Amino acid sequence: MAQVTSLFCACLVVLAPGLVLPDDSYRRQVTFEYNPGRNSSVGAPSATVPNVLHIRAVGPSDTIHYLWSSLGAPTILQVYSSSPNSTLHINWTQLELQDPTDAVRVEPAEAVVYSTAVIFSRLLEYKDVNDTADLSRAPAEDFYPPYQLQDFSWDDANATLNQSTLTAQLRGRNATSQLFANGSITFRIAAFEDSGRDSNLPRLLHTANSSKMEFIIKGLQPRGNQSRFGLELMVLEEEGTQRQIRLRRTIDDEYTPSIFKVAELLGVTGNGSRVSSFLQWKPVAYGSPQALRADSMQSRDYGLQPGHKQSLPTASLAFAFPGTTPGHRARLSALNVSFGSPGERLYPVHQYISWSVLIGHGEPPEDRFSVLVIAVMAVGLGLPALLLMLGGVYVCVARRRRAATGYQPIN
8 A cells, every 4th residue: 555655645746746837938028127227337226217117028939027216206117019019218317307298118118018007105104003913993183194105215225236136216205203213114126937836935937928026114103103114106007907906715725824815906908818917916015034934914995995186196207107007098096005904013023014016017927826835735535445445356356265165056
């Protein structure tokens, strides 16, 4: 029986990779540049000269552009082009004006298929008097005045750009608030040439069609002993694209222990038949830089809400690209995400929160059962069935043997 079990498991290990592992052969040629087209001798960004980080991911027949900027509110602009020769152009004189309309263009313009922008508009703080960790249940009077991210000052992102690891970060502070004396918020950005998985929790699965953002609050002094934090996102889409939230459930928590869900904010076109873009995250955040399971807390979203132009920041890189300019050419929606679990107030301990999000084009990557999980499931479910079958065969054979050696009936 031991030999049968060993042979069974060996077959699973040999066959499972071909059955369940995703195709990781697809690659893109990725470049990461700072303030493209701007004279580097001008110096570090000031209040009027923003950081612009450009990720250009070229495939065999298309290009994805990701632009991160601290112009006004921090923003990611995503443009998909059907041309592998697609290039980005920025009119820096226009971009630095009060009205940066059409300062960013992607050529050839006729190859631009889709564009979207996500604006990180406000950092929310509220008193969680009843310890529910539920932003939607907090009355209006329990909210502190939000931090408007467009009012933050930002470090020189060029100093953080790493061409070998394809990473960079935008780090900002509210210069007018003493609570930010030793505190900051950071957007850590990563680009990918192929498929893979983060080594740290929540171990998001990425592809060549995606990039990653890690949002970090560090050292910010809360305004009360019962404070919890949240982040407001605003999404600008072209007409004809609908945003919707999808929640995936799984029984496998191998990569992110105790987390059995994946949340996705999708940009759906073609009467709901095609996903053009996505934000994907697991509903968990971490209260320490090590991202330990013991320091995990829930992240909770509160559904997609119609956005209002009056609530938009006054400046954003999104306003510089034709496809995401507010007005008749773009749709606006908003999403709030909060951080914290009932009964656990981890932020006062480490004064740290990190939340990871995958951003990309097309269908988001989907976790599949690994070889190990499939082998365990097969042994756990298949072996008892095999034993039952062999036991039945043994009983039948034993009965036939006893019948053959017994007395024969007399006619």
